[in-house]
Amino acid sequence: MTRMMHKLPVSAYTSQDWFDREQREIFSKTWRYACFIEDIAEPGDYISVQAGLNNIFIVMGHDRRLRAFHNICRHRGTQLIRAVGKTKKALTCPYHDWTYDLDGNLISVPDEKREFEGIDKSCLGLKPAAVDVWRGMIFVHPDPDTGSITEWVGDLEPKLGPHAVDKLPEYKDARTSYEIKANWKIVVENYIDVYHLSHLHSGTLSMYDHAKAKYKFVGTHYAFWEPPSERYGADIKANAPYPLVIPSEQAGAWVPMLFPGIGLAETESIWATFIVKPLAPELTRVENRVRVANASIWEFGKQALRSNSFWSGSFGGKYKPDPENKDDPMTSGDLVAEDIYACEQQQKSLKSPYFEVGPVSVGESPIIGHQEIILNWLEGKK
Ligand code: FES
Numbered sequence: 001m002t003r004m005m006h007k008l009p010v011s012a013y014t015s016q017d018w019f020d021r022e023q024r025e026i027f028s029k030t031w032r033y034a035c036f037i038e039d040i041a042e043p044g045d046y047i048s049v050q051a052g053l054n055n056i057f058i059v060m061g062h063d064r065r066l067r068a069f070h071n072i073c074r075h076r077g078t079q080l081i082r083a084v085g086k087t088k089k090a091l092t093c094p095y096h097d098w099t100y101d102l103d104g105n106l107i108s109v110p111d112e113k114r115e116f117e118g119i120d121k122s123c124l125g126l127k128p129a130a131v132d133v134w135r136g137m138i139f140v141h142p143d144p145d146t147g148s149i150t151e152w153v154g155d156l157e158p159k160l161g162p163h164a165v166d167k168l169p170e171y172k173d174a175r176t177s178y179e180i181k182a183n184w185k186i187v188v189e190n191y192i193d194v195y196h197l198s199h200l201h202s203g204t205l206s207m208y209d210h211a212k213a214k215y216k217f218v219g220t221h222y223a224f225w226e227p228p229s230e231r232y233g234a235d236i237k238a239n240a241p242y243p244l245v246i247p248s249e250q251a252g253a254w255v256p257m258l259f260p261g262i263g264l265a266e267t268e269s270i271w272a273t274f275i276v277k278p279l280a281p282e283l284t285r286v287e288n289r290v291r292v293a294n295a296s297i298w299e300f301g302k303q304a305l306r307s308n309s310f311w312s313g314s315f316g317g318k319y320k321p322d323p324e325n326k327d328d329p330m331t332s333g334d335l336v337a338e339d340i341y342a343c344e345q346q347q348k349s350l351k352s353p354y355f356e357v358g359p360v361s362v363g364e365s366p367i368i369g370h371q372e373i374i375l376n377w378l379e380g381k382k
């Protein structure tokens with residue numbers, strides 16, 4: 001058989017030039033996750049999000065419709081709003097107080113008669129962007145004329161879990177955001193590396209049967225599903241750390257990733273996001289949010305995860321993590337700590353003259369698929 005080869009050079013993971021091209025050609029031309037629907041629930045609520053080279057904000061209008069605009073004042077371009085907030089009626093630029101209504105119209109210019117004799121405010125509204133809602137999340141796209149998010153997700157939809165996502169409450173204390181000292185593609189490649197599941201996570205992911213995982217790319221998006229391991233699945237209600245969010249017969253883990261870097265983790269007891277945000281060639285932020293059946297049961301689940309019976313190898317794990325020992329990521333019992341550790345250790349080697357990438361396993365084939373997609377987008381062949 002012909003073994004697959006890695007497609008990207010080392011510089012793709014280290015250089016500013018690659019980073020800039022990806023920001024321009026990929027992250028500025030795709031749907032970006034912004035937030036959950038409940039984050040913008042009332043008229044006047046707004047949030048801003050970076051979509052490649054574009055800063056975009058979403059605001060709910062008085063008609064309760066969501067609208068997205070480029071966060072650029074039509075006077076001299078100053079960003080109108082920061083992060084998250086709420087306004088009653090209007091958005092005022094901090095620089096010279098030009099003011100826009102929630103529909104993006106320019107409604108007031110200070111000293112208009114004296115300073116801007118004869119300007120036509122109706123031509124100076126905010127530039128629109130696209131906004132859409134999918135699976136309990138709000139997404140934006142810099143191009144207002146792009147298709148819908150459903151079109152973008154396309155044939156991935158039937159490969160997702162049967163979760164009624166917008167009916168599940170978020171457990172806010174579980175919200176995390178952390179930086180990984182690695183290129184964003186290293187983080188994605190780790191997410192879609194099926195080979196590592198039984199090794200790096202031998203103690204933390206033994207609830208699932210990785211040998212039976214089914215995975216493939218559907219267009220530019222990645223689909224992944226695996227069933228519970230025999231022991232874990234024998235009594236899924238009793239074994240799951242949280243109350244089930246889907247019928248027990250359908251238990252399993254769906255771990256898809258929308259291109260680029262929008263990961264979901266959908267299991268029988270949680271539904272979570274894994275949003276990859278490139279910050280610099282060798283620095284990436286990941287944001288996780290988690291939905292469960294009932295937000296008040298989280299503490300109970302944490303206790304279950306800490307207990308010996310959960311980790312004592314009863315689901316076939318190779319070793320017993322020690323959640324009290326947080327210093328060593330490899331025995332912390334923390335799946336995320338294991339992934340961060342592996343990504344950072346891998347990134348460290350890239351600049352060594354002795355670095356040479358080795359053969360690709362079957363379970364790593366998605367990594368090659370992702371590298372090909374990156375190349376296609378950068379070459380305009382998407
Ligand atoms: S830049 Fe916004 S009012 Fe001048």
Ligand SMILES: [Fe+2]
Nearest residue numbers: 190191201339
């Ligand atoms: Fe992992």
